[in-house]
Amino acid sequence: MLYGLCLLAGLIAVFLLVEVVYQVIHGASPAISKLGLGFIGRTEWAANFGRYGAASAIFGTVVSSLMALIIATPLGIAIGLYLAMMAAPPVRAVVGPLVEMLAAIPSVIVGFWGVDVLSPFVARHFEPFLHGAFGFIPIFGSPQTTGLSVFSAGLALALMVLPIVAALSRDLFLTVPGDLKDGAAALGATRWEIIRGVVLPTTISGVAAATVLGLGRALGEAIAVLQIIGDGTGIHVNTFLPGSSLASSVASNFQYSENKLEVPALFYLALILLAIGLTTSLLARWIAGRFDVNRTLAR
Amino acid sequence: MTGLSDTFIRHPSLPDPSAPLTASGNLRRRTIVSRTIEVVATASAILAVAMLVDVAFTVVSKGAPALSFGFLTQNSNGLAGGGIANALLGTIVIVAFAALLALPVGVLTGIYLTEFAGPRSRLANILKAALDLLQGLPTIIVGIVVFGLIVSATHKETGFAGSIALAIIMLPMIARSSQEVLTLVPGTLREAADALGVERWRAVVGVILPAAAGGIATGAILSIARAAGETAPLLIVNSLYNPSHTQLEIFGQGVPSIPMYIYTTYDLPAPSAIARAWGAALVLLVAILAANVGARVLLARSRAKMGMR
Numbered sequence: 001m002l003y004g005l006c007l008l009a010g011l012i013a014v015f016l017l018v019e020v021v022y023q024v025i026h027g028a029s030p031a032i033s034k035l036g037l038g039f040i041g042r043t044e045w046a047a048n049f050g051r052y053g054a055a056s057a058i059f060g061t062v063v064s065s066l067m068a069l070i071i072a073t074p075l076g077i078a079i080g081l082y083l084a085m086m087a088a089p090p091v092r093a094v095v096g097p098l099v100e101m102l103a104a105i106p107s108v109i110v111g112f113w114g115v116d117v118l119s120p121f122v123a124r125h126f127e128p129f130l131h132g133a134f135g136f137i138p139i140f141g142s143p144q145t146t147g148l149s150v151f152s153a154g155l156a157l158a159l160m161v162l163p164i165v166a167a168l169s170r171d172l173f174l175t176v177p178g179d180l181k182d183g184a185a186a187l188g189a190t191r192w193e194i195i196r197g198v199v200l201p202t203t204i205s206g207v208a209a210a211t212v213l214g215l216g217r218a219l220g221e222a223i224a225v226l227q228i229i230g231d232g233t234g235i236h237v238n239t240f241l242p243g244s245s246l247a248s249s250v251a252s253n254f255q256y257s258e259n260k261l262e263v264p265a266l267f268y269l270a271l272i273l274l275a276i277g278l279t280t281s282l283l284a285r286w287i288a289g290r291f292d293v294n295r296t297l298a299r
Numbered sequence: 300m301t302g303l304s305d306t307f308i309r310h311p312s313l314p315d316p317s318a319p320l321t322a323s324g325n326l327r328r329r330t331i332v333s334r335t336i337e338v339v340a341t342a343s344a345i346l347a348v349a350m351l352v353d354v355a356f357t358v359v360s361k362g363a364p365a366l367s368f369g370f371l372t373q374n375s376n377g378l379a380g381g382g383i384a385n386a387l388l389g390t391i392v393i394v395a396f397a398a399l400l401a402l403p404v405g406v407l408t409g410i411y412l413t414e415f416a417g418p419r420s421r422l423a424n425i426l427k428a429a430l431d432l433l434q435g436l437p438t439i440i441v442g443i444v445v446f447g448l449i450v451s452a453t454h455k456e457t458g459f460a461g462s463i464a465l466a467i468i469m470l471p472m473i474a475r476s477s478q479e480v481l482t483l484v485p486g487t488l489r490e491a492a493d494a495l496g497v498e499r500w501r502a503v504v505g506v507i508l509p510a511a512a513g514g515i516a517t518g519a520i521l522s523i524a525r526a527a528g529e530t531a532p533l534l535i536v537n538s539l540y541n542p543s544h545t546q547l548e549i550f551g552q553g554v555p556s557i558p559m560y561i562y563t564t565y566d567l568p569a570p571s572a573i574a575r576a577w578g579a580a581l582v583l584l585v586a587i588l589a590a591n592v593g594a595r596v597l598l599a600r601s602r603a604k605m606g607m608r
Contacts, residue, residue, distance in 0.1 A: 002500035003415050009407030010422075014429045016467055023444040063302060080393035086337055087344070097595060099347050104521075104591050105354060106528025108389065108558050109580045112355050116361070159350055159475065164349065180497065184500065190333035213435070220437025222531040223562070247439045247531070254535055267447075270440050281435035 024274050027267030037168060039268060043234050045249070053267040054272055056233045060150055060243035061273070064225065065218040066070035067154030067239070068161045073211050074166025075158075077241030080207075081124030081195060084173035085164070096170065099233040114149070114156040119228060122155065127240050141238025148230030150243040156228050157221060161214035168210035172203040217280035220273065222247035246273040302378060355588075358581050365571075375560065378569045383579050385545040386560040393458050393537070393554055394527050394545050397465035402519055405470050407524045409477025409515075414503050416440030434471035441467050442535030450536050458546070458554030461537030465526040472525065476518025480511045481607065511599020517594045526588035530558035538563075557583050 031039070035052060042053025083096050134140045136142035176199050184194045200207075222245075230242025231252065244252075250266050250273070300589070373382035408426065417424035437587055450456055486506050492502035507514075540546060540553030544598040547554070557579055565576035 001502060002410075006407045009404045012404050013408060013433060013470060016470070016527045017429045019448070020433075020440065020444045024440065027443065027447050052464060061450045075346070078340040079347055081336075082344045084342035086340060095344055095348060097591075099344070100349055100355075101588060101591055102347060102351050104524060104528075105351075106529040106558060106583060106587065108561050109358060110354070110530070110577040111563070112576065112580065113357050117353070117357050137469050138402065162323055162347060162350075178391035191330065192333035192336040195336070216435045220435075220439065222437065223534070224438035236462055242444060247437050250439050250443060251531055251534055254539060255444075262456055267443065267569045270443055273437055274440055276438055277435060278432055279441070281432050284435075285431055 007212065009013060021274065021278075022165065024271050026129070028264055028271045031138075031261060031264035032266040032271075035265065036124045040272070045233055046254075047253075047262045050261055052261070052268075054246070054269055056235055057244050057246045057249045058152075058223075058272065059235045061219060061228060061247070061276075063224060063239060063243070064154040064157055064217055064229065065148050066246060067151070068157035068218040069211065069215050071155070071158035072165055072214060076162050076210075076214070077169050077207060079162075079197070080169030080173050085191070085195065085199070092170035096167075099163050100167050102159065103167070107160070107224040108222055110156055110160060114224060114228040117150045118156060119147030120151075121147070122149070122152045127151065131240070138237040139239045139242055141143040141236075143240045144230075144242070145169040145254035146230065146242075148228060148242055149240045150236075151231060151239040153229040153245070154239070154245075156224055157218040158222060161218050164214040164217060165207075165210050165228075168213065169203070169207050170208070172206040173199055176202050179280055205287055209284045212280055212284035212287065216277060216284070220247055220277055222251040226251050230295040246270070246276075279281060304501040310505065312313055312502060331559065332424065332556045337507050342504035355584070358577060358584050361574065361582030362579075365574040369574070370578055371582070373546060375555070375564075378567055378570060379574070380575070381543065383560055383575075383582065385543070386555040386557050386579065386583070388545060389458065389554040390527055390556040390558070392549060393533075393556055394465060394523055396459070396462040396549060397469060397526055398523055401469035401473055401522070404514060405473025405484065405519075405522075406477045407469070408470075408474040409481055410503060410508075412478045413481035414499065414507065419523075430471040433467070434475065436467075437531075438468055438529055439531040439535070442532030445536050446485075450554065454536055456553045457551065457570040458537055458549030461533050461554065461556070462549060464532035464536055465529060468529060468532070469522040469526050472522040473515075473518055476521070477515050480514030480518065481507065483514065484510045485605070509600075510605060512603060515596055517601070520590050520594040520597070524587045525596070527590075528558060528587055530562055533559050540595045600607065 031052070037051060040054050040058070042051070043055040044051050044053050045056070046052075079099060083092050083099070085253060087095060123143055123145060126146075126150075127140075127147070130140045131143055164168070181194050182197045184198045189197060225245045226248035229245060229248055232242030233244060237242070246269050251268050253262065254266055302407065360434040370382040371387070372384050373383045374385040376385065408430070412423055412426060416426075441464050443461050445467070449463060458501055478602050486508050488510060489502060497505070537553050537556065538556050538559055542555055542560075544555075561576050561579045561583065564572050566572075
């Protein structure tokens with residue numbers, strides 16, 4: 001009896017997943033048949049003319065998420081190392097939960113913080129500085145006055161990814177057996193050499209999986225990105241220009257879409273996002289499963 | 300360098316025993332590298348905490364001026380002002396109904412994975428994968444799926460559709476956390492129940508669930524806190540409502556909610572609207588952070604009860 005109930009409950013999760021994939025494909029099918037694969041390559045989004053393309057949204061998603069990852073991964077690993085290996089227990093008991101609480105802030109609040117605090121700061125100080133110092137690299141082009149840009153969105157996403165990478169890598173570092181660390185210390189290794197020679201090699205796969213999980217969060221974030229990225233179209237090398245992302249385009253256009261084909265086109269965008277998102281989740285599972293921490297230790 | 304080296308003939312490859320006991324040369328370099336990394340790691344942790352403080356400070360400093368007794372007890376009045384009473388009630392109703400749907404399904408899934416599925420069960424692996432994939436689903440996609448399932452079928456946006464979307468977001472969190480807590484229940488409890496000839500379902504209901512109740516509650520609270528702040532799915536399926544009306548009947552119409560209140564009020568063309576949006580953000584943030592702290596306390600207590608740490 002209880003067994004049946006539990007099995008039924010479990011199957012609901014599988015059913016939901018199938019239903020999600022079916023609904024998105026079903027919703028997108030008119031757009032797929034009408035717009036074809038060329039949808040992915042086009043940059044414009046002109047509902048009045050029936051012309052739709054996903055390229056700028058894909059570009060914005062990829063650039064902002066990668067930026068978030070490039071910033072948050074080293075910082076998150078460093079925080080994980082600090083919490084697992086350096087902080088005194090009372091400090092760890094306070095700082096650890098505080099870092100995790102960053103993940104609990106609703107994205108709509110992160111978004112308005114991004115608009116009111118982060119973007120002005122970025123526009124007035126950070127972007128001019130980067131443009132002045134590294135202006136020869138095209139991604140640091142001339143700054144805009146609002147600060148609402150792919151760059152700012154990437155920074156805000158980094159803030160949202162950071163606690164995920166930090167908390168997961170801290171938990172991984174804590175699983176490294178003390179014997180291994182003590183052995184390295186007895187051989188005269190410094191703390192960094194223990195980290196580089198023992199802690200990171202035994203946990204690297206888990207850290208990679210944590211990073212990919214963080215990437216998943218960044219890819220799918222709709223509201224905060226919609227608020228900060230500044231609603232632009234086109235593919236620009238300069239990250240200080242406004243852009244759009246897959247999730248934010250769906251969020252901003254879905255309510256107001258009157259054109260018959262626009263809703264299917266938005267479902268098409270969501271389908272691309274779903275494909276990227278599911279691939280990311282599967283990749284994280286595959287990495288974590290393939291390079292199991294225990295298996296690495298047993299070798 | 301006098302002393303020992305003068306009186307004894309020392310092999311040239313041996314270190315000078317009278318040398319001072321401080322790092323030099325290579326060891327000095329290694330120590331410097333190690334210290335540098337430690338400083339960088341500590342600075343990263345300080346940066347993360349500083350970001351949290353900055354966000355919290357921003358929300359408090361911009362939101363506190365809007366807070367008043369009337370702000371919490373009056374309905375919103377659009378451009379003119381008003382409060383968040385109806386949005387607050389709406390969020391409570393939507394999230395409570397979502398929890399009502401997601402909690403039993405999630406906990407039962409957790410029980411299936413730990414108590415009934417074998418360690419090498421194929422189905423259990425598929426279930427776990429499905430839960431992981433559901434958890435990684437962008438919430439905006441959950442929104443448009445529920446739109447396709449419910450809103451376009453009934454031709455109206457309802458609080459019910461919002462609850463369903465939030466329940467789909469909560470389900471994998473609850474299932475996974477229940478599963479993790481249930482695996483922590485000592486195996487001796489199960490063996491003791493088996494030895495007494497207790498049936499599996501009675502052991503689960505009478506022994507295993509009570510032992511894990513604190514941890515399951517922790518997961519439930521965290522998922523509720525997460526759902527309460529979700530904006531993207533509500534924007535898609537539950538954003539058409541009368542903003543100054545108290546709507547608690549979720550099947551009939553759209554229900555106002557705090558995240559949507561923040562999102563829409565911020566863009567209203569009135570200077571006081573931004574302050575009210577921040578005020579609502581402050582209320583939401585305080586509630587969510589309090590829930591997180593409470594969940595942590597609960598987890599610590601239930602761990603102590605299970606004799607861990």
